[in-house]
Amino acid sequence: MNKIFTMKKVLIVMTLCLGFSFIGNAQNAKTLLDEVSQKVKSYENITIDFKYILENNAENIKQESNGKVCLEGEKYRLELMGVTQLFDGKKIYSIMPEDEEINISSYSEANETSITPSKMLTFYEDGYSYTMDKSENIKGRMIQFIKLVPIDSNAEVDYVMLGIDKQTKHIYTLTQAQEDGTNVIIKVNSFKTDQPMPNQMFTFEEAKYPDYYINRLD
Template sequence: MKSKIQDSKKITMQIMAKRLLLLTAMFLFSFSIQAQDKKAKDLLDQVTAKVKSYNNIAIDFKYSLNNYKENINQESKGNVTMKGNQYVLNFMGVTKIFDGKKTYTIVPEDEEITISTVNEKDDNAITPSKMLTFFNSGYKYSMDILQNVKGRKIQYIKLVPTNAKDQRKEVLLGIDIQTKHIYNLIEVGKKGTKTTLTVNSFKTNQPLSKNQFTFAESKYPSYYVNKLD
């Protein structure tokens, strides 16, 4: 039973990492999609210009997964610190560090560390740039509803996958009109599953240690280290 729970946690962590990196990609890189909706394109460009001016970004977030038909309702909290394509992600008791070349996944519950090298030429590699490329070539987008969330005006942009085999019906990106920061990211599946990433705290240009994105194996003397390559 413990093994199944741990496997489920790792799978959820991987899914979360993909969604978070999609969000990160939107933060850190310019949007080059051909204009399908000028207002949506202009707003995305403003978000990109604003965030690219920051040296680093620290986010506290809430992640939820819901499927009313299957009676699934899960919520978790986490945080991520990003600088360029480097990041440290803490989620569901697991820490994931990407130093620009290698990914280190640290699981205290199992006392295990997995180290893998990111191949930039691998189409399946989960990196911000790859996620951005996927996003640019796989969606149509348009302006959606404007909501008032606790006094904040949140403008949503709807992204619809162009691949009929994609299991997602649509993706909604919520943007704070005043700050031009991303407020949340919502994925709606064709089978009724909805996953939501909501930004609770958004800090920029924080004082970071020079070793912020460096993995130190000496901190984990009793851990099993699994090197995938």
């Protein structure tokens, strides 16, 4: 009887220890994410050159492309796979030179787990639970990984793995794992802040595209 009682106490203590460990892990992750968020919001603008990778091993798919995104508040200019996308704070303009076509649509608040360019560096602030993962030395940089899981059980995203440079508090890599087995990976090649930008960086000028078909979606 005493042995059973002792075992129960051991199990209770182990459960409590695991619980406190999980809480501490989550708190450490939140502290680091808060530091990243504060750092990002302290900049007037951010320019990121990155590698975009889409892969699905089961389907034998792997696509790679280099891209660039300029961010200023909610506004952005994204260049990827030959397409330029602008967001001026109200409307989104997708400019496709290959098809000589431009799609224009009004901005609508995406669901919490969508990682849009304007939320690329702060998407984790809402809609996710998080835990610290591995820490790895990558080319002399200590990268701390944090695993984020959508709170919404119906989300198409399985989880997001965020790699953070522990010294600069900048995002180094982002992997979005989807339920269908597809991974979308963004690896940061360069991260520049507070750069001089043209006044028209985030402005769509229709007169520059006289021969393009303009598709107004709403």
